[in-house]
Amino acid sequence: MSKQERYSEILLLEKMLQEGSIEHNRHDLYDGFQIILPLPGQTKEISIIEHAGSYGSVMNLLEIWAEGEIKGFLSAEQTLRIIKNIRERERENPRINQHKKERKGEKCNAGNQIEMVLQTLIRTGSRVFVISSASSTG
Numbered sequence: 001m002s003k004q005e006r007y008s009e010i011l012l013l014e015k016m017l018q019e020g021s022i023e024h025n026r027h028d029l030y031d032g033f034q035i036i037l038p039l040p041g042q043t044k045e046i047s048i049i050e051h052a053g054s055y056g057s058v059m060n061l062l063e064i065w066a067e068g069e070i071k072g073f074l075s076a077e078q079t080l081r082i083i084k085n086i087r088e089r090e091r092e093n094p095r096i097n098q099h100k101k102e103r104k105g106e107k108c109n110a111g112n113q114i115e116m117v118l119q120t121l122i123r124t125g126s127r128v129f130v131i132s133s134a135s136s137t138g
Helices: 008-019 076-092 094-103 109-123
Strands: 025-029 032-038 045-050 062-066 069-074
Touching (some): 008 062, 062 076
């Protein structure tokens, strides 16, 4: 089975994004694909993946990471609905939304990205070594 046949749901989502004129980038990730959608603000984005280690891939379903949360086992339609909801909230007032997140004590975007990468590595059986050189100057 070809990569395009195995992971056809993410390709369907890409077609839906194109039809809706929603900015995105698709690229290869492991044995599958990843779609990145930029959001307002330099470091904000939505990531959708479908590969051997993603939640739902055995059922040709998608995994999305957005707003510090991972959801899996989603159809292209469900994923598009989530994307549209997030984009609408961000459009309403990105500064207020960012302030609300900071007040809730959420990790910074870089911390969320590191966490997502580590979870993916662990799910795929990769060995993870963490080396920290952080120091405290309290």
